[in-house]
Amino acid sequence: MSKRDYYEVLGVSKSDDEKAIKKAYRRLAMKYHPDRNPDDEEAAEKFREATEAYDVLTSSDKRAAYDQYGHAGVDGQAGYGGGGFGGGAGGFGDIFGDVFGDIFGGGGGRQHDPNAPQRGSDLRYRLDLNLEEAVHGTTVSIKVPTLVECDSCDGTGSADNSKPVTCSTCGGHGQVRMQQGFFSVQQTCPSCHGRGSEIKNPCRKCHGEGRVQEQKTLSVKIPPGVDTGDRIRLTGEGEAGANGGPAGDLYVQVSVRQHNIFERDGRDLYCEVPVSFVDAALGGELEVPTLDGRVKLKIPAETQTGKLFRLRGKGVKPVRGGAQGDLLCRVLVETPVNLTERQKELLREFQDSMEDTQGHHSPKKNSWFDSVKKFFEEFKN
Numbered sequence: 001m002s003k004r005d006y007y008e009v010l011g012v013s014k015s016d017d018e019k020a021i022k023k024a025y026r027r028l029a030m031k032y033h034p035d036r037n038p039d040d041e042e043a044a045e046k047f048r049e050a051t052e053a054y055d056v057l058t059s060s061d062k063r064a065a066y067d068q069y070g071h072a073g074v075d076g077q078a079g080y081g082g083g084g085f086g087g088g089a090g091g092f093g094d095i096f097g098d099v100f101g102d103i104f105g106g107g108g109g110r111q112h113d114p115n116a117p118q119r120g121s122d123l124r125y126r127l128d129l130n131l132e133e134a135v136h137g138t139t140v141s142i143k144v145p146t147l148v149e150c151d152s153c154d155g156t157g158s159a160d161n162s163k164p165v166t167c168s169t170c171g172g173h174g175q176v177r178m179q180q181g182f183f184s185v186q187q188t189c190p191s192c193h194g195r196g197s198e199i200k201n202p203c204r205k206c207h208g209e210g211r212v213q214e215q216k217t218l219s220v221k222i223p224p225g226v227d228t229g230d231r232i233r234l235t236g237e238g239e240a241g242a243n244g245g246p247a248g249d250l251y252v253q254v255s256v257r258q259h260n261i262f263e264r265d266g267r268d269l270y271c272e273v274p275v276s277f278v279d280a281a282l283g284g285e286l287e288v289p290t291l292d293g294r295v296k297l298k299i300p301a302e303t304q305t306g307k308l309f310r311l312r313g314k315g316v317k318p319v320r321g322g323a324q325g326d327l328l329c330r331v332l333v334e335t336p337v338n339l340t341e342r343q344k345e346l347l348r349e350f351q352d353s354m355e356d357t358q359g360h361h362s363p364k365k366n367s368w369f370d371s372v373k374k375f376f377e378e379f380k381n
């Protein structure tokens, strides 16, 4: 297959400069790029042809060789032809970054314009609170490691306050083209690390970064009612932005420690209250704790273990509004320990007294024995 003349392919003349060639190529590439012409063999071929022409004519060595010897002067320098330009591998932004950068900019803008303002990263801080702090709200002082604008150079990164100069290695692109045969591959500039500019006399405090790592102390107001998993956003308290971009946000992530008396379930609190079996049997008044101090809880006679008593409004007022929750006290009837001989004697006496009126004193036990009896009867049949 005889190749068309490269100048003809791009529709330029032999005297046109690189800028004109670039422009002509861009026009063709826009038209024939495989991403825009899926499954179109003819377009793919036109694109390959234009790319090949572009590559030769924008390289002064190859262009000279081509001008002198025609295709013979440049063919065989690289294995051109096998795949490479299919939708996938390498493709667009990477290989043709500088050609397409300003056309397809948008999403990839950050990569192509290293000097564009960049928003700082968001930071997250895990804050452990005890239950009282979470329920009542508090103000805490937290230390956050963060990048802040360097105060010795006002963020310029320069020791003598001079403006950064365009990087001489990449000419300000932040990327350099590496020639690999006909392909030119974009790489981050090794001199400026993609910034596109250099600081000749870098600030000694921040080494030219314009930002320094610091511990910053923040006073954070925790509203009453927060719970584990709640986040408090502190706008602009995250990492400082680059190139004049805005700072990120700081998210304070609340984690409430376990309490040794109360357990929280949303707006309700639970606690266990041990009672003597005498109090449980005769009824009485217990003193139970709440987050606001002690309150009296009356329990009726014949209270069974495990019974829940609800104290309305003694729970948590939710941070997102709504009624205050309740405190639920679970009564645990306790078996007495360390009994004296006299106490044991009284209990035996008490036990004997129960025998005369069996069937009236242990509702649960009675119904349980009935169930067991029934179970074995069915078992036998």
Ligand SMILES: [Zn+2]
Pocket: 167, 168, 169, 170, 171, 172, 173, 174, 175, 189, 190, 191, 192, 193, 194, 195, 196, 197
């Ligand atoms: Zn550079």
Ligand SMILES: [Zn+2]
Pocket: 150, 151, 152, 153, 154, 155, 156, 157, 158, 203, 204, 205, 206, 207, 208, 209, 210, 211
């Ligand atoms: Zn500095």
